[in-house]
Amino acid sequence: MEGEFTTSDGTKLYKKAWKPESGHISAVLIFLHGFSDHINAYYDFFPTLSSSSFNIAVYGFDQRGWGRSVRKPSECGLTGPTTLVLSDIHDFVHHVASLPETQGKPLFLMGHSMGGGEALCYMLSTSPAFSNRPPIRGLLLEAPYIELDPSEQPSSLVVSAGKLAAMILxxxxMKQKLSATYMSHSAKVRQDWIDDPLCHDTGTLEGLKGLLQRSGDMSALSHGRKVHGLTNKLPCSVWVAHGTSDRVVSPAAAQRLFEVLEAPEGDKVFHPYPDAYHKLHAEPDGVGEQFAKDVASWILAHTAESQGAAQVGT
Incomplete structure (x- = not known):
């Protein structure tokens, strides 16, 4: 089911939902996509979660500047600053939480890559703007962008020049093309990402500055430093997944941040996938399928309706 939702500033963004055919919803998952990606590029991941095996309803949206939310070339990468990015997420969380079918259902938030970093910023933010955030039962992060792999990391000179330029223009x-090599072990998935016109690799200077700043803030937290406006204390449980051979973003940085994150009752899990690449949901040879089962199992284990389903695939 697809359509649009309206943000607090009146912008209409593309949204899509994958709901259980039975109509019975065991949990609700809100998903944030990655850089140069969109919600319809996640293959069988969402249909698997919403299948009769798990009955998890999935809601996602193409973020401002990405996917089908872009209606003309000048909007490509036009995300706005971090305050707007997080405001859009907050608006969508409230939108999903207010739907008739989600009432009384446990709510989870998940992000991949850039979306993982955004989900962290949103959940760790101390801003009064998010004090009315709906209760979220758990946070799931797939290869979250804490730091780029050293091979992809821009120099400090480039970053400084970019920040200055962003203030002026x-x-x-600006094209910011990531290599497809370590996206997936599947040649088809790598080629799909290259060929997809909605994966446009285009950011604005303001958007890229915000992306780098969020990453810098998460990196600082991972080293135990204090960051204004952020805390290391999550209001919910957290599950982090990372391919050990990911060379798009750094697994080591994600592990380092995981170690300093505090979750209620210490309920946090770091799940490495040996030799896997960046798009865990689209890895071949059964890895993607197992990843989907692991996600579903963790979600169901954190609902009141687990009834043993959390053991599926383990």
Whole structure:
């Protein structure tokens, strides 16, 4: 089911939902996609979660500047600053939480790559703007962007110049192409990402500055430093998954941040996938399928309706 939702500033963004055919919803998952990606590029992941095996309803949206939320070339990468990115997420969380079919259902938030970093910023933010955030039972992160792999990391000179340019020409567009090599072990998945016109690799200077700043903040937290406006204390349980051979973003940085995150009753899990690449949901040879089962199992184990389903695939 697809359509649009309206943000607090009146912008209409593309949304899509994958709901259990039976109509019985055991849990609700809100998903945030990655950089140069969109919600319809996650293959069988969402249909698997919403299947009769798990009955998890999945809701996602193409973020401002990405996917089908872009209606003209000048909007590519036009995400706005971090305050707007997080405001859009907050609006969507409230939108999903207010739907008739989600009432009384446990709510989970998940993000992949850039979306993982955004989900962390949203959940760790101390801003009064998010004090009315709906209760979220758990946070799931797939290869979250804490730091880029050293091979992808821009130099400090480039970063400094970019920040300066962003102050002068915030909406100026810039290609920021990531290598497809370590996206997935599947040649088809790598080629799909290259060929997909909605994966446009275009950011604005303002958007890229915000992306780097969020990453810098998460990296600082991972080293035990205090960051204004952020805490290391999560209001919910957390599950982090990372391919050990990911060379798009750094597994070591994600592990380092995981170690300093505090969750209620210490309920946090770091799940490494040996030799896997960046798109765990699209890894071949059964890895993607197992990843989906692991996600579903963790979610169901944190609902009142687990009834043993959390053991599926373990």
């Amino acid at each position: 915030p909406h100026n567009q």
